[in-house]
Amino acid sequence: METENNQFFARNSELSIEFSKYVLDHPEMDDLLSEETIVIFLPEFDLQLRDFNLKIAKEIKSEGGKLLYVKVKQMAHKVSSRLIGVEVGGEIGDSLNA
Numbered sequence: 181m182e183t184e185n186n187q188f189f190a191r192n193s194e195l196s197i198e199f200s201k202y203v204l205d206h207p208e209m210d211d212l213l214s215e216e217t218i219v220i221f222l223p224e225f226d227l228q229l230r231d232f233n234l235k236i237a238k239e240i241k242s243e244g245g246k247l248l249y250v251k252v253k254q255m256a257h258k259v260s261s262r263l264i265g266v267e268v269g270g271e272i273g274d275s276l277n278a
Contacts, residue, residue, distance in 0.1 A: 188232050195221045199250060216246045223252045 199219065203209045213219075220237040222230045237247055 188229055191223075191226065191229050192221060192233070195223065195250075195252065195255075198255065212248055214246070217248045218245050220247050220249050221252060222249055223255075225252070225254045 196219070199221070203213070218237075218240055220233050220240075222233060224230070237249070241247055
């Protein structure tokens with residue numbers, strides 16, 4: 181059970197990182213978010229995680245927590261880096277003088 185919870189945590193962490201990027205690109209989201217708000221992801225592409233998150237949301241709501249549900253239809257494939265033309269040298273001058 182602990183391993184499964186760790187997997188759910190990792191998947192939610194990935195959604196959280198992507199949602200943070202989304203919020204940076206959509207400043208109007210700031211009006212919906214507060215320090216008291218707990219974001220609950222409802223990924224349509226991962227029903228097991230969605231059901232797990234709904235269960236957690238029910239517990240939080242019963243304790244009076246303020247929830248914000250974020251429904252996610254899908255996620256694009258992971259891009260490892262957006263950097264282009266990277267040069268790495270032993271010293272700072274090595275790559276700058278070339």
